[in-house]
Amino acid sequence: MKEILLAGIDYFKTKMLRLSSATLYVSVGMFLMSSALSMGLFIDIDLAYGPLGGGFNIADRQTWPVGIQYGLLILGLISIGYGLIVVHPRHLKRVEEATQRQRVVVVDHRGLTFAVNKTVFESVPPEFLGRREEIPIDQTPYVSGNSRVDDPEKSLEEVLHIRRDIDSRVKAVDKKDVTVIYGGLASVPFTFLTGYLIDDDNDVEVLDWDRFKGKWFHIKSKGEEVRDAVISGLKEAETAEEVVVAVSISYKADLPALAKAFPGLPLVHMDSGDYQPNNHWDKTQQQKWAEQFVPLIRALGGAKKIHLTIAAQNSVVFTLGRTYDRRNCPPLCLYQYERDEDPAYPWAVEMPRKGSSAQIVWNK
Incomplete structure (x- = not known):
């Protein structure tokens, strides 16, 4: 039972909360209207079957007063109309303002010969609003076929200026309006150094590659049991x-x-x-x-x-x-x-x- 409850909470947090306010209003309206119609409102169907003329009347299943059904129907229409006419334009305006004001800097760290079919930039979750800037760290020219680092010194040079590169992209933007998204496949020393250099001057989110599913996933809290090392x-x-x-x-x-x-x-x-x-x-x-x-x-x-x-x-x-x-x-x-x-x-x-x-x- 606990696992089912946690799964439901996780679905609500990861799926429902991603919807815009307008989508939520429309969804609630459709739910109310479908509930009204499922009670038999406006439906009176007789189905005759069998040699003895037996039948089934859907209207016979009504158990709720007609007034409640009409009320649900009207509330559903109001909810849908409010979502489409009032909330949706406001949402579009907020998205446009956020896109103009905010910046999403995507650091794509490539340091292994292992090939992926989608870049980090293409995999940024839609909830991160703002103009997107990509900064690649490409160490693959210094890596051999088995992902062995052949030239550590030159590989190091590709990482050293990452903080300066980020700052140059967002120097005229307020820090609170900047989100840095890091994703990569690289050698352990260079990955650690990249994290150290990026630090926490801005909000930082991380993506990691799932080799089994072949896609980038956003690292976020899932409500699972935490274990001590x-x-x-x-x-x-x-x-x-x-x-x-x-x-x-x-x-x-x-x-x-x-x-x-x-x-x-x-x-x-x-x-x-x-x-x-x-x-x-x-x-x-x-x-x-x-x-x-x-x-x-x-x-x-x-x-x-x-x-x-x-x-x-x-x-x-x-x-x-x-x-x-x-x-x-x-x-x-x-x-x-x-x-x-x-x-x-x-x-x-x-x-x-x-x-x-x-x-x-x-x-x-």
């Missing part, structure tokens, strides 16, 4: 100068490869324990992981460097990147995982610090 090894690492942090969301990080790549360093593991590609579609769940990630990094504030690896979906990595605060967190290097290489974590993006920009660090 389990954090282990933190106490042993709090006084260390260098620490390895592994975040396992969609699959478990390669802990043996981490131990080999960073011998002798303490390991802190943030583990969702729910390794599946579709465990991330609830925005509230992503926010919960972010709420755990931030204090985890801050708790290691005494470290001179954090070596970070994240095994998670693109949207989760982007969200974690937006939460990283260089003012209150230690220096951080986020590593790329290449299972068939030695070491399996060959390079990282060192996150920007005061007085220095992001750079590529090689693990030799």
Whole structure:
């Protein structure tokens, strides 16, 4: 019963509330009129059948007074008329004003050779009103056929100016009228860095690619049960100068490869324990992981460097990147995982610090 109720609430929030006010008035009017007609108003049909002349009279099914039926019919007509004549023109005017005033900046991050059949720009949900601007981040020229990043330095250059690019598109627009929509398929270090650079100067919404359904989906709250990740090894690492942090969301990080790549360093593991590609579609769940990630990094504030690896979906990595605060967190290097290489974590993006920009660090 609980699942049915939640499904009904989700349908109302995701479907009904997307309708314009005029559509709602017309829908209610049609419902009232159909209710009146279903009570037998204006209908009196005799159907004869069978050799003995039996029949069926629809009018015999009337149980409501005619006055109520007429009242429902009139209310339905009023509702439809009000929606079409009064509400709909107002709605069109509001949409036009919003479109002229507001801006929707769409960041399409392409960093893998995996091809999609629809761009992020084409998949922006209709409820985001305003003139749309597209900013592509195209790192595919520096990626080989198996999505291996062949030239991290040049790939990095494609990301570094994303905040400046956004600001240049909306410099004459009030911040409250700007929505940034991010969607992408890219390497973990560059996705995290993009989230960090975009930050929260504007309202930010995220789309992620569903490989099973072959389409982009808007990450939003779904009312599902939120799960805590389990954090282990933190106490042993709090006084260390260098620490390895592994975040396992969609699959478990390669802990043996981490131990080999960073011998002798303490390991802190943030583990969702729910390794599946579709465990991330609830925005509230992503926010919960972010709420755990931030204090985890801050708790290691005494470290001179954090070596970070994240095994998670693109949207989760982007969200974690937006939460990283260089003012209150230690220096951080986020590593790329290449299972068939030695070491399996060959390079990282060192996150920007005061007085220095992001750079590529090689693990030799």
